[in-house]
Amino acid sequence: AQKVTQAQTEISVVEKEDVTLDCVYETRDTTYYLFWYKQPPSGELVFLIRRNSFDEQNEISGRYSWNFQKSTSSFNFTITASQVVDSAVYFCALSVLNQGGKLIFGQGTELSVKP
Amino acid sequence: DTGVSQDPRHKITKRGQNVTFRCDPISEHNRLYWYRQTLGQGPEFLTYFQNEAQLEKSRLLSDRFSAERPKGSFSTLEIQRTEQGDSAMYLCASSSGHINEKLFFGSGTQLSVL
Numbered sequence: 001a002q003k004v005t006q007a008q009t010e011i012s013v014v015e016k017e018d019v020t021l022d023c024v025y026e027t028r029d030t031t032y033y034l035f036w037y038k039q040p041p042s043g044e045l046v047f048l049i050r051r052n053s054f055d056e057q058n059e060i061s062g063r064y065s066w067n068f069q070k071s072t073s074s075f076n077f078t079i080t081a082s083q084v085v086d087s088a089v090y091f092c093a094l095s096v097l098n099q100g101g102k103l104i105f106g107q108g109t110e111l112s113v114k115p
Numbered sequence: 116d117t118g119v120s121q122d123p124r125h126k127i128t129k130r131g132q133n134v135t136f137r138c139d140p141i142s143e144h145n146r147l148y149w150y151r152q153t154l155g156q157g158p159e160f161l162t163y164f165q166n167e168a169q170l171e172k173s174r175l176l177s178d179r180f181s182a183e184r185p186k187g188s189f190s191t192l193e194i195q196r197t198e199q200g201d202s203a204m205y206l207c208a209s210s211s212g213h214i215n216e217k218l219f220f221g222s223g224t225q226l227s228v229l
Contacts, residue, residue, distance in 0.1 A: 042222065044221065052215075101163075102163055
């Protein structure tokens with residue numbers, strides 16, 4: 001069975017601080033995909049990134065960066081110089097091959113960025 | 116790309132009533148998914164369709180729940196004899212079916228059972 005754990009329920013930072021959201025996953029499959037989604041107060045889940053299990057390169061996109069480490073089964077997400085607009089709930093998710101592409105989500109981390 | 120749309124946005128019903136939600140996926144997407152999300156939790160998978168075929172149903176989908184996608188386009192999720200525990204956000208998502216690609220989500224239908 002697959003599982004995703006986001007141990008941080010809520011994080012509060014002041015604008016311009018860096019913040020890291022943790023994600024730990026469990027799967028016995030060797031081919032899998034990891035995702036991060038953002039859910040602002042409006043409710044719609046917004047896709048941020050997708051990585052496959054064979055690509056451990058870290059990725060940076062503007063103020064966002066992701067650190068994928070298979071050795072620790074983690075896929076952490078860092079926001080540099082946070083802004084108030086980053087306030088949202090962030091979800092990490094896992095998808096394994098041959099299961100129809102369904103996503104298994106973690107419990108989410110609510111990020112609050114204060115001015 | 117007009118996005119995934121769901122209707123209604125909010126539904127309030129009394130315990131024991133039947134409710135039906137509709138999802139219109141992105142037009143060229145052949146996979147459609149239903150999820151349920153309760154407060155403070157991540158979305159939980161309910162079921163998914165490949166075109167009109169329902170290929171998987173979660174154990175969360177009790178026999179009071181039924182989903183259809185009759186022509187491989189829009190989908191409906193019906194809950195019969197609603198219970199207070201059914202109160203949740205019901206999310207629909209779609210994808211083109213490429214290997215484990217990202218899902219596009221709608222804004223959801225918030226169900227409140229009184």
